Amino acid sequence: MKQESLTTLQEHWDITYNHALGETGSHFYNALRDEGKILGRRCPACERVLLPPRPFCDRDFVDTTDWVEVGTEGRVEAFTVVFQSFRGLPEAPYCIAYVLLDGADTAVLNYVRGIDWTPGNVPQNIGVGTRVKVAFAEEREGRMTDFWFEKA
Amino acid sequence: MREVAIAGIGQTKYSGLTDQSYPELVRAATKTVLEDAETTIDSVDAVVVSMAPDAIIGVSHGERWIVDACGAAGKPMMRVHTGGATGISAVQVAAYHVASGMYDTVMVVGADRVGESGDAQTILNRIWDPFYERAMPLNTITMLAFQAVRFMEKYGMTEEHMAAVSVKDHKNGCKNPYAHVQKEFTVEDVLGSRMISWPIKLYDSCPSSSGGAAMILTAGENVGRFPHKPAYIRGLGHASETYWMGDRMGPKKEVDHADSPALTQAAYAAYKMAGIQDHRREIQAWELYAPFSNIELHAIQDVGLCEPDETLKLLEDGAFDIDGDRPVNPSGGVLCANPISVTAMVRVAEAALQVQGRAGEHQIDGVKTALATGIGGDHQHFGAVVVGDGR
Ligand SMILES: [Zn+2]
Numbered sequence: 001m002k003q004e005s006l007t008t009l010q011e012h013w014d015i016t017y018n019h020a021l022g023e024t025g026s027h028f029y030n031a032l033r034d035e036g037k038i039l040g041r042r043c044p045a046c047e048r049v050l051l052p053p054r055p056f057c058d059r060d061f062v063d064t065t066d067w068v069e070v071g072t073e074g075r076v077e078a079f080t081v082v083f084q085s086f087r088g089l090p091e092a093p094y095c096i097a098y099v100l101l102d103g104a105d106t107a108v109l110n111y112v113r114g115i116d117w118t119p120g121n122v123p124q125n126i127g128v129g130t131r132v133k134v135a136f137a138e139e140r141e142g143r144m145t146d147f148w149f150e151k152a
Numbered sequence: 153m154r155e156v157a158i159a160g161i162g163q164t165k166y167s168g169l170t171d172q173s174y175p176e177l178v179r180a181a182t183k184t185v186l187e188d189a190e191t192t193i194d195s196v197d198a199v200v201v202s203m204a205p206d207a208i209i210g211v212s213h214g215e216r217w218i219v220d221a222c223g224a225a226g227k228p229m230m231r232v233h234t235g236g237a238t239g240i241s242a243v244q245v246a247a248y249h250v251a252s253g254m255y256d257t258v259m260v261v262g263a264d265r266v267g268e269s270g271d272a273q274t275i276l277n278r279i280w281d282p283f284y285e286r287a288m289p290l291n292t293i294t295m296l297a298f299q300a301v302r303f304m305e306k307y308g309m310t311e312e313h314m315a316a317v318s319v320k321d322h323k324n325g326c327k328n329p330y331a332h333v334q335k336e337f338t339v340e341d342v343l344g345s346r347m348i349s350w351p352i353k354l355y356d357s358c359p360s361s362s363g364g365a366a367m368i369l370t371a372g373e374n375v376g377r378f379p380h381k382p383a384y385i386r387g388l389g390h391a392s393e394t395y396w397m398g399d400r401m402g403p404k405k406e407v408d409h410a411d412s413p414a415l416t417q418a419a420y421a422a423y424k425m426a427g428i429q430d431h432r433r434e435i436q437a438w439e440l441y442a443p444f445s446n447i448e449l450h451a452i453q454d455v456g457l458c459e460p461d462e463t464l465k466l467l468e469d470g471a472f473d474i475d476g477d478r479p480v481n482p483s484g485g486v487l488c489a490n491p492i493s494v495t496a497m498v499r500v501a502e503a504a505l506q507v508q509g510r511a512g513e514h515q516i517d518g519v520k521t522a523l524a525t526g527i528g529g530d531h532q533h534f535g536a537v538v539v540g541d542g543r
Contacts, residue, residue: 052398084348
């Protein structure tokens, strides 16, 4: 008897959310979009400036109190260059990095643009400690993608 | 607390195939564990389901789909989910069920079909919040490439060290009949494999595996009812890190993303509970959760298998080989099979097989005690279990 072939059934999830950003997230994105400023939140106990901004400090478990505008230059703390494209994610290659912006105490993630990447040229072009500067999009919509990093 | 013994272990062959549905895989794991324990589903008082993100299998609240496949109708059943650590968390919950005296015999079971969607990294990108970090995009590869970069900076790890881990684990995986990848590689093969997310290459990475696994835990006084030499769960530990990877960097960090103090915390809690004084001497086999080669190196030092400045030298000297004096991942580890929902359970199962002397070709001589670990989230949730041959 002929072996019956196993079949599959294709499904696709398409789900829409309208995520509440809350007061902290809303203010951060409004300042980014309207004024081109990157704002962190200071913890009154440990005095760290938290970026991305948070309404409370997880370490001290107290509410944060002040908005602090951080600098537009900083130091790469971690990076990777992605060479493999995945369906539903951006086209490779691209570089993303955690950067400690001047005046912030936690590193923030974003793209590093302006470098043509090959697997062989990665360590020559970026490392832990590389200085980068923030570049802002001209048309900002209140998203993290309103800014990115470039080599300083 | 009552003693908790491992009465049965069941694994299916892990593969890239999607020839069985999710309930069929759970059913296969359940049948295998019952056969191994030479018992029936009637002896199981409660079921713990080991199940990671629903989107991998494509059914929300997926545990309801498998109530019948694991024989849980009419029984207490709960699902445990801590990402990559899910399997070890599920074993811990099952152990608490037994240790508390609430239930005598508990089955922990799960399965995954990671290859089924083909979009696993897109799904795993959704474990980040949509506000600040999802768009970049983070996923489980990029988050651990950041770890590799910081570990290189801090300890001098090279791409060759990563390749050496991969070569070792894949060699071990060839001895494990359940491993998904059963192929040896050379250091040159690994270094020459496709770059995925610098410095992680294709052969530094785990496969997307389908398969199921199950364990039966029972109260210590019941071990005579089951066929195998008993293995006992002697120590348990769990700890978590902050959500924010960017907080694990810079001068004000408390924790470095290169390391995992929470893994250290989990492991040492498990050693203490097990009454272990000198874990390097008293533990003979180490099943450390590591989906990428770089992760095995930090796990080795974070569970205290050696001092941080010794890790790379010991790797070069072969100390972590299956015939070395500190064998790590004799089963081939996660690099040879990663059915996400049960991967960390398989670490405990492999530790138990070593203690019972049932690991077959990858058996290490004279294992009395073994350590299993799991890691989930953005390098965030850590679990450790000590399995021993005595109480
Ligand atoms: Zn604080």
